[in-house]
Amino acid sequence: MFINNFDPVAIEFFTIEIRWYSLSYxxxxxxxxxxxxxxxxxxxxxxxxxxxxxxxIIGIILGGRFGYVLFYNLSFYIENPFDIFKLWQGGMSFHGGVIGIIIATVLFAKKNKDNIFEYLDVIAIVSPIGIFFGRLANFINSELYGHETNLPWGVKFIKIDDLYRHPTQLYEAFFEGFVLFLILLFCRKIEGLKNAGILSSLFLIFYSIFRFTIEYFRVPDEQLGYLILNATMGQMISVLFLLAGILLFYSKINAQKKS
Incomplete structure (x- = not known):
């Protein structure tokens, strides 16, 4: 078992603080x-x-922030609208960041008359790298932690309490980051999966499966708790992303067969 007592500030110079979370981005x-x-x-x-x-980058920041506001803490930000712009207080949604990237890509690709999925496919391959570093930063910050466990790799987040918990940030870093990156690299080499859009669909499918599963071990957001059928907000959005990924996969495979 391990005790987490990391300082979220990586570098401090007089009154200037550079945090691990910023460095991870x-x-x-x-x-x-x-x-x-x-x-x-x-x-x-x-x-x-x-x-x-x-x-x-603009899509990640705006989408991630507004995704968090809309999905996770809307009532608070309705009462405190100026806090939306206080990014240093934390509060970013990965699902919102994905939506932001998609919107940014549509705008850029349309402007340049390019295939949207030529951009999204390569972003899909490298996104797990960002997830990996981001979840490591969450671990250092003692946030997005898991339920209590007696497993030998349990972690005590002393900024939270004295319980040993699932290090769900590390689970996500491993599966949504490292494993997903390897899966997409492998799929990229398969001839039948090279049509534009297929890698994007596989990213949505595998990310959603990993995220949905790991959420069972993770403490839900305090302001939301468990929702429909005891699912977390992350699980509910992941189901929508999974369905979108499956629909996109079959539409691209069928288009490939017809061509």
Whole structure:
């Protein structure tokens, strides 16, 4: 068993604090950007990808923040609307970030007359890198922790209480980050899965399955608790993403067969 007493501040210089959470976003975006360009080096959209990343970053920030506001704490932000802009207080939704990326991609691709899924497929492959770093930062911050456990890898988050808990942040980092990245890299090499849009659908499917399952071990958001059929908000949104992924997968496979 392990005791988590990490300081969420990575670097402190006088009154300036640089937090691990911020560094995780930077690391995820930079490494994802680097790998995405390697994957796209023979593609027509390679020359426009740097401009596209600006849209993606805006989509992540706006989508992640407004997703959290709408999905997880709407009543609070209705009463305190200016707190929406206090990003340093935390509160980002991964599902909202995905929606933000999709909207940003649609706008950018339409503007440049490109295939939307040529962008989304490469983002799907590198997104698990960002998830991996983000969940490690959640672990350092002692947030998104799990239920009590007596398993040997239980973690005591001393900023929370004296209980040993499932380190659900690390579960997510491993499955939604590392494992999902390997799955998509493998699928990328399969000839029958190379049509634009298929990798995006597989990302939605596998991410949703991993997230839905791990949510059973995770303490739900305090302000929401359990909802319909004792599901968490994360599970409910994951079901919608899973259905969207399945529909997209079959539509792209059928289109591939017809062509």
């Amino acid at each position: 930077i690391a995820g975006i930079l490494l994802g950007w680097f790998l995405a360009k390697r994957f796209l080096k023979d593609k027509d959209i390679y020359a426009r990808f740097d401009d596209y990343i600006t849209f993606v």
